[in-house]
Amino acid sequence: MSSPSHRLAPARRSASGWSAVSGVVAGLVLVAVAELLSLAFSSSSAPFVAVGGAFVDIVPPGVKDLVISLFGTRDKLVLFLSMIVVYAALTALIGRLGATRPRPAAALLAGLGVLAMVLVLTRAQNTALDVVPTLIGTVVAVPTLLLLLRTVRAPAAVDDPGAAWTRRRSLLGIGAVGLLAVVAAATARSITASRELARRTAQYVLPTPRSTAAPIPPDAQVQLEGMPPFVTPNGEFYRIDTALAVPRVDPTTWQLRIHGLVDQELTMDFAQLLAEPMIEKHLTLACVSNPVGGDLAGNATWLGVPVRTLLERAGVKDGADMVLSRSIDGFTASTPLEALTDARDSLIAVGMNGEPLPAQHGYPVRMVVPGLYGYVSATKWLTELKVTRFADDVAYWSTRGWSERGPIKIASRVDVPRSFGELSPDGEGAVMLGGTAWAQQRGIAKIEVRIDDGDWREADLGAEVTEDTWVQWSLRWEDAAPGDHSVTVRATDGEGELQTSQRANPAPNGASGWHTVRFSVV
Template sequence: MARAASGVAAAALALGVGHLVASFGNPAASPLVAVGSALVDAAPTPAKTFAVRVLGTYDKPVLIGAVGVVLVVVAAVLGLVATRHRAVALAGTALLGVVGAACAVYRGGAADALPSVVAGVAGVAGLLWITSRDRGAAAPRPADLAVVPVPGRTPAGAATTPTPSRRGFLVAVGVVAAGAAVSAAAGTVVGRVRDASSAARRALGLPAPASPAPPLPEGVQLPGMTPFTTPVDDFYRVDISLVTPHVDASSWTLTVDGMVDTPLTLTYDDLLAMPMIERDITLTCVSNEVGGPYVSSGRWLGVPFAEILKRVGVQPGVDQVFSYSLDSGYTASTPYQAVTDGRDAMIAVGLDGKPLADDRGYPARMLVPGLFGFVANTKWLERIELTTYAKRTAYWTERGWATDGPILTQSRIDVPKSLGTLPSDKPVLAGVAWAQHRGIDKVEVQIDDGEWQEASLATDGGIDLWRQWSFRFEGPAGLHSARVRATDATGQTQPEARTKVFPDGARGWHQIQFTSE
C-alpha cells in the first residue's frame, strides 16, 4: 500500500507543479485540464450530447474527476512497479508528462507544453527520491552499492552508508505529498491574484449606452413564474472549456480582419469608447432538450456589429463571420446576413448593468439574436475574420453539427413541475415560449389528449425575448397530463415529432404529468 502511495504522491507533485506553472500563463494548459480538454475534442458527438443531456452543467467536473481517478490508478501501479523495476516506473511517469504536453500543444500552442514538461520532471524526481529510500526496491547499480559494515571485517577507512529504512521511505512519501499540496495551493493563490486584478478593472464600470434599452413593459412577468430577466448567477452556461478562462483586459485585444479594407485591432478601452447599444435579448443553446433549462434572458450592453463593419470596410464575397475564442481553439461561424439585416447583433461587454463575468465571456463576446449560441455567441472573443464558408469551417461544424443555427420555435411548462401538484386555490399552469427574432403569437395547451385550448399570453417584451403564458385548469381532481405548443409570428407552429438536439436543435411538444387537488 505504501509503495502504491509513492506513485500517487509523485503524480500529485507533478500535477501540483504543473498547475502552478500554468497559473502564470494559460490555466487551460494545466496537465489534468489539457488531457481532459483533448478528450472532449476527441469524443464523438453522440457521447458529448449524452453527457450534456445526462450530466448537464456537471459534465466537465465529472470528466475532470474521471481523468483524475484514472491517473491515480496508473500512478499507484507505477509506484508498485518501482519496487522491482524502477527504471520502468520512472519512464512511465515521464510518459504521463509527455501525454499532457502533447494534449496541451494539440489544443493550444508550443508554449502550452511547458506546464506538463515541468510536471513530468517533477514527477520523475519525486518518484526517484522516494524509491531511493525504499529498502525493498530494486537493487541499485554496482556503482551505487553501499558498503555495509560487518563487525571486525570493515576495512579501515572504508565509507559506510546506512541502508534505507521503512521510516525514511514513508517520510519521503509524506514530503513529496506535502510538496504537491504546497504547489497546488501556490497555483491557486496566483490565480486568485490574477482574478483580483481583473475584478479591479471591472470595478471601473461600463459607459452609458448611446442607445439605451427601453423599460420592459408592465405585464411581461407573471406572478409566481420563472423570472423574466434571468439572474446573472442562474444564466445557463454551455461551452467546451473545462476551466473558465481568466482574461486580463489590460492586455487583451480584439482583431477584426479577413476580407476587409482596413484590418482593425481594438483594446478593451478602445471597445468601451465606441458607441454602445443596450438590448434585452433571450439566448438559447442548441443542446437544450424539449422542456430543457438552457434558455435565459438578460439586458446586454455592447458595440453594434454594424459599427465594427463600417470601420473595417467589408469586401465583396463575404458570406460568414468567423469568430475565434481564447477558449482553446474554439471557433464559430455566423452567417454574414445575420449581422447586416438590422437585428441587434453586437460585441457584448456587459450583462444586466455590470461587466461580463469570467464565465459569461469577459472581456467581450459576440451576441446575435435569433441564432443558437454555437453559431453566434462566441465567448472570450479574440478575433473576428470576415471570410467565406468555403475557406473556414467552425469547431462544431467539423463535428457534424449544422452550419446555420436559427433558433427553433419552442415552449415549456414551468408550473407545476412534472409530477407536481396543482393547488385547488390556484389551478394555473404556466410557462414560457420563445422564437427569437420572430416572436410568439400564440400558445396552446392540451389536457389529457383533449382539444387544444389557447393560453393567455403575458405582455410581449419584443421579438428577441421569450414570452410567458398561463392557462387556468378547470378539470377534475386527480392525475392529468398536459402538453404545450407555440406558434411564432410567422404563423409556424412547433411540430409534434420529437427530434434530438443533434444536429440543429430539439423539436417536439413538452409534456408533463400533474395532480390536481
C-alpha cells in the same frame, strides 16, 4: 515456527500496495506543482486543462449531447472527476510496476508528463513557454517517485522494533507528501477561482449607451411560484463552451482584429471599443444542446457595439457570406453574414445586466446574435472576426457534424409544475400551470396547453418585451381532479408557424418536439 519466507510474504504484499500509493502520490506531486506554476502562465497550461481540452476537441457530437443531457452545466466537473479517476488508476499501476522495476516506472511517469506537455502545446492560446509548469512538475515528480519507491522497498527486520518504527515513519511521510500535494493543487484552484471573481468584479465604468433597452413591464414576469425570473441573473445564466478553464484575458492588451474579405483591415484595443457608440439589447440566448424542455437558455440585457457598425467601417467585399469569429482559446463560430449586417441588433458585447461581462461569460468581450444558437454566434473571449465564405472556411462545431448556420427553432417548456411534482388546488379547486417559450426574431403569438389527452387550451401570455426575448405563460386549470396527470405545451410564433411535434435530438441543428410533464394534484 514459521519460515522466513512466510514471514516476508505479508510484507511483500504490503510493499506492493504502498508502491501503488507511491505512484499516486508522485502523480499528485506532478499535478500540484504544475497547477501552482500555471498561475503565472495561461489558464490552459495546467495539465488537466490541456488534456481535457484535447478530449473535448475529439469527442463526437452524440457523446457531447449525452453528457450534457445527463449532467447539464456540471459537464466540466464530471469530466475533471473522470480524468482524476483515470489518472489515479494509471499512476497506481506505474507505482505497482515500480515495486520491482523502479526505473521503467519512472520512465512511464515521465512519459505521462511529456504527453501532457504535447497536449499543452495544442491549445490555441498557449506558447512554448506554457509547457514550463508541466515540465517542472514532471522533473519534481520523477525523483519523488523513485525516493518513495526506495522507502517502500527498504527491508525492515521483523524482529527489530526500531527498524519497524523507521519504516512506519517513512510510510507516514508518503501520506504527508500526498496530502501536501492535494493541498497545493486545491490552493492553486482556489487562487484561480479568486482571480475569476476579481475579473467578475472588474472596476471599469461601462459606457452610457446611445440607446437603452426598453423598460421591462411588470407583467412580463408571471407571478407564479417556481417560475424563472424574466431576466436571468448573471450567476444563474447557463454556461456551455469548450473552455475547461476560463481564459485569462488582460483588457489592457486585448485587441480585436477584423480582416478577410474587407476593403481595409481593422484592429482596435479595448479602450477604442469602449469609445464606440453602444446600445442595450434584451436578448434570450439558447444552446443548441438544449433538450426539449431543458434549461440551457437565458435572458439578459446586453450592452455592446452593433457588429454591422464595424463591418461597414471595414467594408465587406462582394461574395462574402460568413463571418468566422475566433476566441482567444481557439474556438470558432461560423455566423451567416446577413445576421450581422441586417436590422437585428447583433452585438460585440462588453456588458451583461448592467455589469462588465463575467469572466465565465466572455470577459472582456463576446458576441451575442439574435436568432442563432450559440455555437454559431455567441463566441466568448472574442479576439477576431474574419469575413469569409462558407465554401472557404469551417468552424469548430461544423467540422464535428453540426449544421453551419444554426437558426433557433421554436421552443416552449413547462416550468410549473416540475416533472413528477405535486400541485395543491386553491379554495376553488383550481391549480396554476406556467412556463416559458421563445422564437427569436419572430416572437411568440400563442401558447396552447393540453392536460392529459384533452383539448388544447390557449394560455395567457405575459407581456412581450421584444421578439428576441422569451415570453412567459400561465394557465389556470379549473376543477383540477386529484390524481396523476400530464401537461403538454406547444407554441405558435409571430409568423404563424406552429411548433412541430416531431421529436429531434439536439444534433445536428437543435432539438424539437412538444414538452410534456407528468405531475400529481393532491
